[in-house]
Amino acid sequence: MITKAIIPVAGWGTRRLPITKIIEKSMLPVGNRPLVDYSVQELIRAGVKDIYMVISNTEPCQVREFYRDNLALNQYLIERGKEDRLKLAKTLPDDVTIHYTVQDPAGKYGTAVPIALVVKEFKIDEPVLVFMGDDFVWNPEGESAADALIKASSDGANSAILGVEIPREKVEKYGVLSEKDGNLVGVVEKPTPEEAPSNLINVSKYIMTPELLDKIVKYVDEHDFGPLDQEYMVTDPIDDYIKEGGAMKVAPTSGEYLDGGSVEGWLHANNVVCG
Secondary structure (H helix, E strand, O other): OOOEEEEEOOOOOHHHOOHHHOOOHHHOEEOOEEHHHHHHHHHHHOOOOEEEEEEEOOOOOHHHHHOOOOHHHHHHHHHOOOHHHHHHHOOOOOOOEEEEEEEOOOOOOOOHHHHHHHHHHHOOOOOEEEEOOOEEEEOOOOOOHHHHHHHHOOOOOOEEEEEEEOOHHHHHHOEEEEEEOOEEEEEEEOOOOOOOOOOEEEEEEEEEOHHHHHHHHHHHHHOOOOOOOOOOOOHHHHHHHHHOOOOEEEEEEOOEEEEOOOHHHHHHHHHHHHO
């Protein structure tokens, strides 16, 4: 059973300025909850007990505050006879722990970096789920993204990548999954509809085995890209992992990908969840 997950939530959220001067991107509200909490609650329902959040070195950290018990609020609700709202104020079950590690915004940058930070600091040596903190897959009547990944990976026996089904005419904005016999062959970036190998897009939700995690750590540690060279993209070590014989299963889902990284995406997410 997979009981650990990594969620990167660091970064300035520059695409969402000026609001991200005062609200962390992952804390932007969708309905009555922050973006990141949709992934957190989904992972908890899938059996995750330890969540590793990669945060920025800013204080106060809004993500940390959200998942911490607010004793003053709890006391206020009790004194005002509003005990029924205590369960809404409690954002984390007692048997789930969030561990935090800080990513230096002036350091290495890209999707591989926070994963490598967690693996090294907490000595992760078992399969983990990896979800980004500013988007989620909405599928309230069907299988969750986490459950789809767990099933495809045979509960962590193999690495896995989520593939969200979209209309083929819209694939030009995304990385599109190429797969054979249920295994990932590669990710084709922004193909035309005619060139796209499928209509499954990469939304950066994974199960990663220790072998793949080790490759990600080595990729970050052994390369020295300058800030104007390139980002440390997790798809690079994934490509190497597959070329060297590693298996990454494709987990398709018909759920809707909701992204809070742009104003348009965030407004759409609110319309979907609250509509």
